[in-house]
Amino acid sequence: MAVRAQALPHDGLHELAGRTRPVAQAGEQVLPVLPCLASLLPWAGLRRGATVAVTGPGATSLALALLAAASAAGSWAAAVGLPSLGMVAAAQVGVDLARFVMVAPGRDWPTAVAALVDAFDMVLVRPSGRPPAAAGRRLVARARERGAVLLVHGPWEGADLRLRIDGSVWQGLGQGYGHLRRRRVEVVGEGRGAAARAHRARLWLPDDDGRPASVRGSPEHARAGPTAVGARAG
Amino acid sequence: MGGDRQAERTVVVWCPDWPVHAAGAQPHEAVAVVAANRVVACSVAARREGVKRGLRRREAQARCPDLRIVPSDEGRDARAFEPVVAVVARCTPRLEVVRPGLCAFPTRGPSRYFGGDEALADRVVAALAGVPCGVGVADGRLAASLAARRAVRDDDAGRVGGSGRLVVAPGETASFLAPFPISALERPALADLLVRLGLRTLGDFAALPAADVVARFGLDGVSAHRLACGLDERPPAGREPPPELVVQRELDPPAERVDVAAFAAKGMADELHGRLAALGLSCTRVLIEAETEHGERLARLWRHEGALDAAAMAERVRWQLDGWLAGTAVEAGPTGGLTLLRLVPDEVGPASGRQLGFWGGVAAADDRAARALARVQGMLGPEAVTTAVLSGGRSPAEQATLVPWGEPREPARPGAPGDGPVRIDGRVELPPWPGQVPPPAPAVVHHDLLPAEVVDGDGRPVVVGGRGLAGAPPARLSVGDGRWATVVGWAGPWPVDERWWDAAAHRRRARMQLATDDGAAYLVALEGGRWWVEATYD
Numbered sequence: 027m028a029v030r031a032q033a034l035p036h037d038g039l040h041e042l043a044g045r046t047r048p049v050a051q052a053g054e055q056v057l058p059v060l061p062c063l064a065s066l067l068p069w070a071g072l073r074r075g076a077t078v079a080v081t082g083p084g085a086t087s088l089a090l091a092l093l094a095a096a097s098a099a100g101s102w103a104a105a106v107g108l109p110s111l112g113m114v115a116a117a118q119v120g121v122d123l124a125r126f127v128m129v130a131p132g133r134d135w136p137t138a139v140a141a142l143v144d145a146f147d148m149v150l151v152r153p154s155g156r157p158p159a160a161a162g163r164r165l166v167a168r169a170r171e172r173g174a175v176l177l178v179h180g181p182w183e184g185a186d187l188r189l190r191i192d193g194s195v196w197q198g199l200g201q202g203y204g205h206l207r208r209r210r211v212e213v214v215g216e217g218r219g220a221a222a223r224a225h226r227a228r229l230w231l232p233d234d235d236g237r238p239a240s241v242r243g244s245p246e247h248a249r250a251g252p253t254a255v256g257a258r259a260g
Numbered sequence: 261m262g263g264d265r266q267a268e269r270t271v272v273v274w275c276p277d278w279p280v281h282a283a284g285a286q287p288h289e290a291v292a293v294v295a296a297n298r299v300v301a302c303s304v305a306a307r308r309e310g311v312k313r314g315l316r317r318r319e320a321q322a323r324c325p326d327l328r329i330v331p332s333d334e335g336r337d338a339r340a341f342e343p344v345v346a347v348v349a350r351c352t353p354r355l356e357v358v359r360p361g362l363c364a365f366p367t368r369g370p371s372r373y374f375g376g377d378e379a380l381a382d383r384v385v386a387a388l389a390g391v392p393c394g395v396g397v398a399d400g401r402l403a404a405s406l407a408a409r410r411a412v413r414d415d416d417a418g419r420v421g422g423s424g425r426l427v428v429a430p431g432e433t434a435s436f437l438a439p440f441p442i443s444a445l446e447r448p449a450l451a452d453l454l455v456r457l458g459l460r461t462l463g464d465f466a467a468l469p470a471a472d473v474v475a476r477f478g479l480d481g482v483s484a485h486r487l488a489c490g491l492d493e494r495p496p497a498g499r500e501p502p503p504e505l506v507v508q509r510e511l512d513p514p515a516e517r518v519d520v521a522a523f524a525a526k527g528m529a530d531e532l533h534g535r536l537a538a539l540g541l542s543c544t545r546v547l548i549e550a551e552t553e554h555g556e557r558l559a560r561l562w563r564h565e566g567a568l569d570a571a572a573m574a575e576r577v578r579w580q581l582d583g584w585l586a587g588t589a590v591e592a593g594p595t596g597g598l599t600l601l602r603l604v605p606d607e608v609g610p611a612s613g614r615q616l617g618f619w620g621g622v623a624a625a626d627d628r629a630a631r632a633l634a635r636v637q638g639m640l641g642p643e644a645v646t647t648a649v650l651s652g653g654r655s656p657a658e659q660a661t662l663v664p665w666g667e668p669r670e671p672a673r674p675g676a677p678g679d680g681p682v683r684i685d686g687r688v689e690l691p692p693w694p695g696q697v698p699p700p701a702p703a704v705v706h707h708d709l710l711p712a713e714v715v716d717g718d719g720r721p722v723v724v725g726g727r728g729l730a731g732a733p734p735a736r737l738s739v740g741d742g743r744w745a746t747v748v749g750w751a752g753p754w755p756v757d758e759r760w761w762d763a764a765a766h767r768r769r770a771r772m773q774l775a776t777d778d779g780a781a782y783l784v785a786l787e788g789g790r791w792w793v794e795a796t797y798d
Contacts, residue, residue, distance in 0.1 A: 145632035199749030
C-alpha cells in the first residue's frame with residue numbers, strides 16, 4: 027500500500043474505532059503483553075485462564091511488567107497480599123493506576139482472590155503460607171473458568187508457566203557515584219503443555235526509563251514481535 | 261395516560277453558575293469550572309468573552325486569555341449549597357434538592373401562609389441576599405425552572421449577576437412555555453428529532469394531538485409532550501411506597517467522620533436499590549435522614565432527573581452529611597457523631613430498565629470490577645482495598661498515596677514524581693520536589709522501614725558526617741537479621757533535611773543506593789543514627 031490516503035478522515039475513523047472497540051473481547055483468548063516479554067510466553071501473550079508463577083530476584087518487577095500492556099489497554103488488575111508494592115514503579119512500567127487495585131486480604135487470601143477472579147482480567151497474588159492443595163486447585167480451576175490470568179508471586183505447583191529469574195546485574199553504580207540505572211536479567215520460562223520446552227531470555231528489567239526492554243543483540247530481541255507466534259509454533 | 265390534571269404549582273430557586281460561586285469566585289472575575297476537559301459552568305464575565313458550557317478547555321482559554329480554570333468538585337458544590345438550602349427550608353417544610361444550585365418546593369402551603377405567590381417569591385429572594393439567584397413560580401417544575409432562568413436574565417440587563425423573581429399566573433403556563441425552544445426539555449435525542457421534523461418551539465410541539473404523539477414517539481415523547489403543555493410529567497402514582505422499602509441502619513459506635521457514614525450509606529443504597537428492583541420500581545425522589553447521638557436530625561429530600569441508582573443515592577448521602585457536619589453560617593453543625601441513617605424512597609415509579617451503552621465494553625468491565633471490589637470491601641473492610649495516586653514527595657513511599665476504593669483519588673501532596681515544576685498560565689500548578697530519588701523507581705517499597713546494618717571494611721557502621729560525606733565506603737550490608745552481603749557498588753549519600761521549620765515534622769536522613777553481590781539493590785537511609793532499608797529494587 028504505497029499510496030498514503032488522506033490523513034484526516036482516516037485518523038478520525040481510527041480514533042472512533044479505537045474508542046468503540048470493547049476492552050478485550052471475551053472471544054479473545056490472549057491478553058496483550060509487552061513485546062520484549064512475548065518470547066517468554068508460549069502464547070505470545072497471557073492466555074486467559076492460565077496460571078503463571080514468577081520467582082527469583084526481580085520477580086516483582088517482572089510481574090508488573092507482565093501486567094503492564096494489558097492494563098494500559100483497559101483491563102483491570104488486582105494485587106493481593108503485596109502491601110509493599112511500589113506504585114511509582116508500576117506507573118513507570120505502564121500499568122494504569124486508575125485500574126490497578128491493591129487488596130490486603132489478611133489470612134483468608136483464597137476467598138479474596140476467588141471474589142476478584144470473577145471480575146478482574148488479571149490477579150497478582152503473593153500467597154502467605156501454603157494453601158491447602160485443594161483450595162489452590164479450586165482457585166486455578168475458577169480462574170480458568172472465568173478467563174482470568176492468575177499471576178503468583180512465589181512458587182506454585184501446577185502452574186501453567188513458571189518464570190524464574192536466573193541472574194540479575196545492576197548497572198550504573200560506581201564506588202560512591204552514579205545511581206542505579208538499569209538491570210540485566212536472565213529469565214527462564216518452563217511449564218506444562220505448550221510451555222513444556224524451556225525458553226531463556228535476556229532482558230533489561232528495567233531499562234533506563236523504567237520500562238523493560240530486550241537486550242539488543244540477543245536472539246530474543248530479533249524474535250520479540252508479532253512474528254513470535256509463528257516462530258513458536260514449531 | 262391519566263387525565264389532564266393541572267401541574268402542581270411549584271417554586272424553583274435557581275442559583276446560576278453555582279459551581280463557579282461555590283469555587284469562591286469574585287463577582288467580576290472570569291472563571292470557568294472544568295470537568296473532563298469541558299467547561300461545565302462559567303461566570304458572567306467569562307460568558308461575556310464568549311466562553312460557553314460545553315466548550316473544550318483550550319478553546320475557552322483561547323476565547324478568554326484571563327480565564328481562571330477551576331476543576332469541578334461536586335462535593336464542594338454540595339457543601340456550599342447547604343446554607344442556601346437551610347435558609348430556603350425556613351420558608352417551607354417540603355423542600356427538595358435536585359442538584360447543587362437548584363431546589364424546588366410546592367407553593368400550596370407557604371403561598372397561603374405568606375400571602376400570595378409574589379410575596380413568597382420576594383421573601384425567598386430577600387432571604388437569600390448575597391447569593392444571586394432566580395426564583396420562578398409556575399405550574400410544574402419545568403415551567404418554574406424556566407421562569408427562574410428568565411427572572412435572572414431580565415435583571416441581568418442592568419446589574420451583573422442580580423437576583424430576580426418571575427411569577428407565571430396560574431393557567432398561563434402553556435402560553436408562557438410556548439416560545440421556548442425544544443432544547444429546554446433537556447432531552448437531546450428527542451429534541452434533535454423534533455427539530456428535524458420542523459418543530460422548533462415547545463408551543464409547536466404542544467399543539468400536536470396527544471394520540472399522534474404517542475403513536476409516533478412512544479411513552480418518552482408523551483411525557484415530553486405533557487411537559488410542553490404545562491402539565492405534570494406523570495400522573496401521581498397515588499399510593500405510598502410500602503413501608504418495607506425503608507432502609508435504616510444504626511451506626512454503633514457513632515460515626516464521627518463522613519467517610520465512615522458514607523461507606524455505610526453505600527451498603528444501604530445497594531440494599532434499597534435491590535429491594536426496589538425486585539419490585540420493578542425505581543426511585544426518583546429519596547428522603548435521607550440522619551440523626552446524631554444528641555438527637556439532632558437532618559432530613560432532606562433529593563430528587564433526580566432520571567431514576568436514582570445506588571451510587572447516586574450514596575453520593576447524595578455524602579453531600580448531605582458533608583454539608584451538615586461542616587457546619588454552616590446559619591446553624592451550627594451537629595455536636596455528636598451520627599447514630600442513625602435512614603433512606604426512604606419518597607416517590608417511586610415503574611423501572612424502565614437500564615439502557616446499556618451500545619458499545620458497552622469499557623463500561624461493563626468497570627461495572628463488574630466495581631461490584632467485585634464492593635464485595636471484597638464488604639468482606640475485608642473499606643481500608644483493605646486501595647488504589648494509588650501519584651503525588652509529590654522525595655522518597656518512593658511518599659510518591660504514591662494509597663486511597664481506599666470509592667474515595668476521591670486525591671494525592672496527599674500535590675505534585676508528581678518527575679523533574680521540574682509544572683506551570684500553567686505562569687502559575688505553578690505542581691510544585692517541584694528537588695532531592696527526589698532518581699528513576700527507575702523501586703518495585704518494593706517498605707512503608708515500615710526495615711532495620712539494616714551497613715558496615716565498612718573494618719566492620720564498623722558507616723556514618724555520614726555533617727558535610728554529607730560518608731565516613732568510609734560501605735563494604736557489607738545485612739537486612740533485618742539476614743545474612744551479610746558484600747556491597748559491589750554504592751552511590752550517595754544524598755542528605756535531605758525536610759521541614760526544618762516544624763519541630764514535629766522535621767526529618768533528616770541521608771540516602772544511599774547499594775548493589776550487592778547477589779544481584780539485589782537497596783535504597784537505604786540513615787536516620788536517627790541507624791540504617792534502614794527504605795526500598796528494595798526487586
